[in-house]
Amino acid sequence: MEIEDIIKSDKDHFMNVYSGRYPLFADRAEGITIYSKDGKSYKDFLAGIGVNSIGYSNQRFKDVLKDQIDKIIHCSNFYYIEAQAELEKMLAENSCCDKVFFANSGSEANEGALKLARKYFKRKGLKKYETITADKSFHGRTMSTVTATGQDKYKKPFTPLPEGFITVPFNDLDALKKAVTDQTAAVMLEPIQGEGGIYPAEQKYLEGVRELCDQKDILLIFDEVQCGMGRSGKLFAYEHYGVEPDIISLAKALGGGVPIGSFMAKKEVADAFEPGDHGTTFGGNPLATRAAVEVMNIMLEDGYLEMVREKGEYFRNKLDGLVESNENLVETRGKGLMLALELKGNLSAKNITQELFERGFLVNAVKEHTLRFLPPFVVKKEDIDLLIDNLKELII
Numbered sequence: 220m221e222i223e224d225i226i227k228s229d230k231d232h233f234m235n236v237y238s239g240r241y242p243l244f245a246d247r248a249e250g251i252t253i254y255s256k257d258g259k260s261y262k263d264f265l266a267g268i269g270v271n272s273i274g275y276s277n278q279r280f281k282d283v284l285k286d287q288i289d290k291i292i293h294c295s296n297f298y299y300i301e302a303q304a305e306l307e308k309m310l311a312e313n314s315c316c317d318k319v320f321f322a323n324s325g326s327e328a329n330e331g332a333l334k335l336a337r338k339y340f341k342r343k344g345l346k347k348y349e350t351i352t353a354d355k356s357f358h359g360r361t362m363s364t365v366t367a368t369g370q371d372k373y374k375k376p377f378t379p380l381p382e383g384f385i386t387v388p389f390n391d392l393d394a395l396k397k398a399v400t401d402q403t404a405a406v407m408l409e410p411i412q413g414e415g416g417i418y419p420a421e422q423k424y425l426e427g428v429r430e431l432c433d434q435k436d437i438l439l440i441f442d443e444v445q446c447g448m449g450r451s452g453k454l455f456a457y458e459h460y461g462v463e464p465d466i467i468s469l470a471k472a473l474g475g476g477v478p479i480g481s482f483m484a485k486k487e488v489a490d491a492f493e494p495g496d497h498g499t500t501f502g503g504n505p506l507a508t509r510a511a512v513e514v515m516n517i518m519l520e521d522g523y524l525e526m527v528r529e530k531g532e533y534f535r536n537k538l539d540g541l542v543e544s545n546e547n548l549v550e551t552r553g554k555g556l557m558l559a560l561e562l563k564g565n566l567s568a569k570n571i572t573q574e575l576f577e578r579g580f581l582v583n584a585v586k587e588h589t590l591r592f593l594p595p596f597v598v599k600k601e602d603i604d605l606l607i608d609n610l611k612e613l614i615i
């Protein structure tokens with residue numbers, strides 16, 4: 220297709236939900252660079268919104284996918300799937316959870332996590348069904364997960380919303396305590412909020428939330444769809460805090476670009492599900508789980524997560540340097556390679572994103588004054604330096 224035909228087809232035949240797409244016509248990619256059909260190239264500091272963490276050209280990953288495509292792509296969950304078995308074992312052995320379910324996206328993973336929490340209490344004969352979430356959170360686009368999401372703009376168009384969801388301020392333990400009722404089944408939080416602008420939970424807050432959940436017989440769900448799978452510099456962000464949830468949801472980087480989501484739980488919680496309670500046609504199919512096994516193999520290699528932490532620190536220091544030298548920059552936030560730069564005044568994150576795009580860099584304006592960076596972990600220090608030099612020119 221010619222570029223004009225792609226634009227025309229998108230306008231005429233694709234639902235109008237991604238207004239103002241950037242004129243990048245993704246053709247191929249290498250390392251952290253995406254090449255557009257029009258001959259331009261872009262250094263990607265967004266990684267497909269936190270998906271392409273292992274980069275675009277990991278040869279081992281590509282070879283494994285090709286091998287799996289030649290063997291079998293899909294069968295169904297009526298049958299045993301070897302890669303699924305390997306992946307569930309790897310996830311259980313490397314997390315605080317024991318049992319796993321595979322879905323296709325972050326929304327679906329969270330939807331399943333919410334169902335599991337309700338079923339857990341139903342099985343106990345208790346009328347506990349409410350979930351408390353935090354403002355600025357993002358949990359997905361299905362009816363339940365959009366209701367769980369603590370940002371009105373995502374849910375207002377779809378009222379009336381499903382009942383049983385309450386939102387309270389993030390990092391405010393007192394507000395959470397006040398919201399708990401006899402019906403509270405779960406508290407669902409992102410240990411590091413992503414779409415809300417990269418806000419890490421405070422240590423004392425997460426500790427307090429765990430204690431509260433234990434006291435009141437409430438399940439704690441960590442949505443690690445964005446901050447999990449190495450993004451924060453640990454395999455799971457909860458490891459930074461030493462606070463274990465009862466249920467974890469994952470997606471994004473798990474499949475290295477092949478769509479897969481997952482929720483996993485401690486045995487006692489997971490065992491609430493009985494045959495027929497949950498299921499999926501595609502979830503955990505041979506191709507997706509084989510991809511995720513290889514992503515796990517790569518991330519669990521010696522030194523890999525240290526490398527993420529080290530590059531994250533390098534990037535953070537460079538951003539901090541900008542903040543120190545410019546009064547229109549407020550702060551940097553985040554952990555590992557999940558970082559934000561907060562602007563103020565006339566500096567618009569959207570304008571800077573546009574100007575960086577024109578200079579061949581992909582970043583994201585996650586809020587009016589917030590730039591978000593989620594580069595592939597194979598980003599080089601030279602790439603970071605180049606981005607910082609360009610940012611410097613744009614913010615003076």
Ligand SMILES: Cc1ncc(COP(=O)(O)O)c(C=O)c1O
Binds near residue numbers: 325
């Ligand atoms: C924390 C979090 N949860 C859930 C989702 C939804 O994931 P998906 O878009 O794969 O449905 C996202 C997506 O950005 C997310 O960041």
